[in-house]
Amino acid sequence: MGAGDVYGQAVSHGVASGMGGIRTAGDLVARMQITRGMRLPEAKEYVAGKLGVSTLDLSDPTVMFDVRKEFGLGGILESGEVTDVDDPIGIEAKFNIAAVLDVPVSCVERFRTKAGRRGRLGI
Amino acid sequence: MGDGALVEMTPAEIRADLEAGTEAAAKRSKSPVLTDAELDHLSEIFCSNSRFTGVDIGDEVVLSFDGCGSQDLGTRVNDLQYYEQYLCADSLELYHHDYSYKPAKAVMPFEQVVMRQAQFVTTAPLGYGAMPDLGLYTVPDGPVPNWSQLLPLGRIDESRAAQEEAVELAVADIVFVTDEMVEAGIEFIDLDTAGAAGDADFLAALRAIERIRARHPDLGIQIGMAGEFVLGMHGELEYDGVRLAGLWPLDQARLAAKAGVTIFGPAINTNTGKSIAWNVARTLTIAKPCCEASTVPVHLNGGMGVGGVPMHVCPAGDATCRASRAAVEILRLDGL
Numbered sequence: 127m128g129a130g131d132v133y134g135q136a137v138s139h140g141v142a143s144g145m146g147g148i149r150t151a152g153d154l155v156a157r158m159q160i161t162r163g164m165r166l167p168e169a170k171e172y173v174a175g176k177l178g179v180s181t182l183d184l185s186d187p188t189v190m191f192d193v194r195k196e197f198g199l200g201g202i203l204e205s206g207e208v209t210d211v212d213d214p215i216g217i218e219a220k221f222n223i224a225a226v227l228d229v230p231v232s233c234v235e236r237f238r239t240k241a242g243r244r245g246r247l248g249i
Numbered sequence: 250m251g252d253g254a255l256v257e258m259t260p261a262e263i264r265a266d267l268e269a270g271t272e273a274a275a276k277r278s279k280s281p282v283l284t285d286a287e288l289d290h291l292s293e294i295f296c297s298n299s300r301f302t303g304v305d306i307g308d309e310v311v312l313s314f315d316g317c318g319s320q321d322l323g324t325r326v327n328d329l330q331y332y333e334q335y336l337c338a339d340s341l342e343l344y345h346h347d348y349s350y351k352p353a354k355a356v357m358p359f360e361q362v363v364m365r366q367a368q369f370v371t372t373a374p375l376g377y378g379a380m381p382d383l384g385l386y387t388v389p390d391g392p393v394p395n396w397s398q399l400l401p402l403g404r405i406d407e408s409r410a411a412q413e414e415a416v417e418l419a420v421a422d423i424v425f426v427t428d429e430m431v432e433a434g435i436e437f438i439d440l441d442t443a444g445a446a447g448d449a450d451f452l453a454a455l456r457a458i459e460r461i462r463a464r465h466p467d468l469g470i471q472i473g474m475a476g477e478f479v480l481g482m483h484g485e486l487e488y489d490g491v492r493l494a495g496l497w498p499l500d501q502a503r504l505a506a507k508a509g510v511t512i513f514g515p516a517i518n519t520n521t522g523k524s525i526a527w528n529v530a531r532t533l534t535i536a537k538p539c540c541e542a543s544t545v546p547v548h549l550n551g552g553m554g555v556g557g558v559p560m561h562v563c564p565a566g567d568a569t570c571r572a573s574r575a576a577v578e579i580l581r582l583d584g585l
Contacts, residue, residue: 127314127585128473128516128552131563136314136336138569139551139585142303143577144312147337153373156311156339159546159583160374160437160469163511166310166546166583185309200372202334216370223372230467233368233375233434 148194149202151177151184154227161229176226198222251528252521253561253568260296263526267291270523270530278477278497278535287579288530294575295526301570304577311584313512313548315378315441315473316344326367333373339584340374342439343367349382350422351391357426361433368434376469377430378439381423381453383446386415393418396482412449412483416456423457428464437469437511444501445475447482448493451501455488455508462509472505473514473550474498477535498539506545512584515539516550521560525568529557532572533579546583549576556585 127139145152151173158169170181177197183189191208194201200219202208209215214222217237224231250256258266271283283291294302304310317338318328325343332338343364345353353360360377367375387395393415396408427438438461444451451474458470479501481494488504496504498515505513517532532549540547554560557572576582 127312127548128550128555128558129316129562130553130558130569132319132336134561134564134566134569135552135558136312136332136338138564138566139312139573140337141301142570142573143308143310143585144337145309145339147312147339148333148372149337152309152311152337152339153333156313156584157374157436159311160340160376160471160511161467163545165543166581169311169546169583182307185307216372217368219372232431232436232467236368236434 145185146187148200149187150190151193154199154223155184157223157227157229173227176228197226199226250521251519251523251525251560253559253563253565255565256524258524258526260292263295263524264288264292266524266527267295267530270527271534274531274534280497280534280538283530283534283537283579287533290578291526291530291575294571295529300567302574303570304574308577310577310582311339311546311548313340313471313584314338314342315439315514315552316348317341320346325363326370329367329371329375333371338373340376340437341371342376342378344378348379348441349385350379350419350426351382351385353379354422354426357429361429364430364433364435374436374469376435376437376439376471377426378441378471379426380442380445381419381440381450381457382442383412383415383419383450383453386418387411391415391418400482409483409485412486416449416453419453420457420460423453424460424464427457427461427468431465431468435468437471439471439473441473442475443472444479447480448486449483450475451479451493452486452488455504458505458508458510469512470510471512471514471548472510473548474501474516477515477517498536499542502539502543502545502547506543510545512546512548513539513543514548514550516555517557519554519557519560525557525559525571529572529575532557533576536576536580540580540582547580548584549580549582551576551585
């Protein structure tokens with residue numbers, strides 16, 4: 127978007143026209159634009175198809191609350207009221223996003239590589 | 250108003266400004282004027298007395314942010330977390346406070362560590378962004394002769410040679426930073442405010458993108474422009490056989506896509522002396538051909554002073570939401 131204070135920019139654009147990030151499926155649609163260069167209708171169709179929902183559902187926090195939980199895609203933390211101890215968060219959720227959307231997520235690949243190293247002791 | 254001042258206007262005055270805005274844009278950019286139906290829709294948005302307005306349910310778009318957080322509270326990782334958790338950003342961008350590739354290069358090991366930490370605790374796509382900022386390569390800040398000093402003296406050839414030298418330095422820095430950040434796990438790189446120093450600045454961005462795409466086939470690459478029109482500070486530079494000076498968003502987007510971007514961000518400047526209705530009509534007229542023809546997603550810049558948003562660091566929400574809704578509905582945007 128651009129420069130400006132958070133209320134005048136992020137809040138105003140977010141409420142006026144934003145998909146809703148990890149509260150809905152905005153981050154997933156964004157991921158298809160970023161990694162695949164898909165224009166919006168194609169990106170929404172792709173994500174909706176992978177999740178088994180309609181494109182309208184992608185911006186609906188009520189629907190996406192359950193869908194994100196079911197697929198382990200992370201979400202708003204809200205002091206444990208939305209995401210509880212069994213739900214993937216942070217990079218954990220990105221492992222599932224990579225698998226569900228069938229896209230490479232570079233930090234996930236990096237995590238696999240680093241975590242798979244055994245070190246000098248071979249442990 | 251474009252400077253953020255609140256004014257009272259009649260419906261007839263708003264309509265007249267919308268028509269004047271689209272005509273002014275068409276005259277300069279050679280784009281078609283907005284249709285009567287589009288102007289009717291804009292009138293409806295701007296004649297409403299409501300404090301806030303938004304797109305229809307289902308028409309929401311992706312919001313990307315060129316630099317998340319003010320870096321005033323907590324850490325930069327905290328900035329990214331609250332953009333994800335509280336502001337529901339669709340993508341996140343870590344940035345160094347001196348938002349240019351040249352200074353960022355010098356602190357890459359530290360930036361890599363922050364990026365790595367941030368990747369652990371966030372879920373939305375996370376990238377790194379900065380400006381090509383060609384001016385930083387000129388004396389006294391850099392090694393290249395300063396073309397802003399040479400041009401008024403009529404030393405055109407030296408000025409052009411200096412810009413060409415700066416392009417090579419900037420490309421090397423942008424590619425270096427990207428390589429380092431890929432090692433730290435970024436999901437995209439953002440070349441923001443491209444073209445700020447004119448056609449050479451835009452050329453540096455395009456050449457860097459081309460090299461980045463060849464080195465990192467799966468990396469997201471986003472470019473945000475500095476203005477609606479590429480200034481001809483050099484005047485003779487070309488990319489893919491196209492002269493860069495004087496390009497409008499339609500051709501900027503074509504070249505950016507050719508170089509390898511996955512998201513293109515046009516920037517249409519706000520006139521502070523005109524109403525927001527005038528500015529929005531002008532913005533949409535200039536951006537529309539680009540949005541219709543682009544082969545990659547278009548995220549219109551909607552920050553202060555661009556995209557019909559007032560040129561004020563605290564833009565009024567009633568103005569931002571009208572500019573936001575109008576752009577999404579008329580341009581069928583992919584994002585902002």
